[in-house]
Amino acid sequence: MKFRSVSDSVTSNPTSVTAPKRFSVRVAEWLLDAPRLSDSPSAKHLAGRLLKQPAREGVVAAQSRLGQLICRECGNARDRRIGQELLRQAARAGDRRAQQELGLIED
Template sequence: MKFRSVSVSATSTPPRVTPPKRFSMRVAEWLLDSPRLGENANVKHLAGRLLKQPAREGVVAAQSRLGQLMCRECGNARDRRIGQDLLRQAARAGDRRAQQELGLIED
């Protein structure tokens, strides 16, 4: 019995497709900016989770929105401190919202 040889491309694992950062950013911003959904604590939690990875990767808008969310909505000091750090990073990068939010917090 003769076996066919399998090509290398068929046996190698396909490259991982990473979801674009912008998609999760857009969904999170839509959730937070929606008048009815943006007030729900569960929606804010979901939006924060969607913003977390882009903020870690250095996306300034994600750092700004997640920092604002953490400073305003989180009940413990550790999360507020992390939020302020994110706002500082975004403010250093030139984000106006982050600069204004930091001005309100530090005054």
Template sequence: MKFRSHSISSPAKPSIVVPPKRFSMRVAEWLLDSPRLGENPNVKHIAGRLLKQPAREGVVAAQSRLGQLMCRECGNARDRRIGQDLLRQAARAGDLRAQRELGLIED
């Protein structure tokens, strides 16, 4: 049995396609800002899942949007507390929307 060796024209390492980091955040914002879709609880759940990783990575806008979503839409105290923590982080980073939301919550 004869084996063929790798041809010289093939790359040594396969190229890895890395999706843009902000793509999931853009999709989540589009879902939440859409007048028709943004009111659906299932869509809000999907948007929250899309915002979760960018918020963990420190993206201020994602922290702000996810914090608002968790404070407004979640029924349990644990999720509201996590949402407030996310809003505080975003507010400390200078996000005006998070600062306003915190002002509404803490008043």
């Protein structure tokens, strides 16, 4: 009786786990940067939902964009504090846009 060996691709761990995070961040950035879509509340809501998980997982670009979105669009103090904390995390990681936004907020 002949046994087949299991291929390496079946037993190895997937190395490209970050692809969905990058995709959602890119789609969110596209929604926020598109001239016609960026003014739409539903586009901003969708972009926020797409950025939320990557921001929690420490993706600096997602933290920066979500922090900016929350600080600019939300009216209550709790959400502004969350947005500022996201911006601080991104600024500590070296994101220039977050550093500039924090400078504007704290001045």
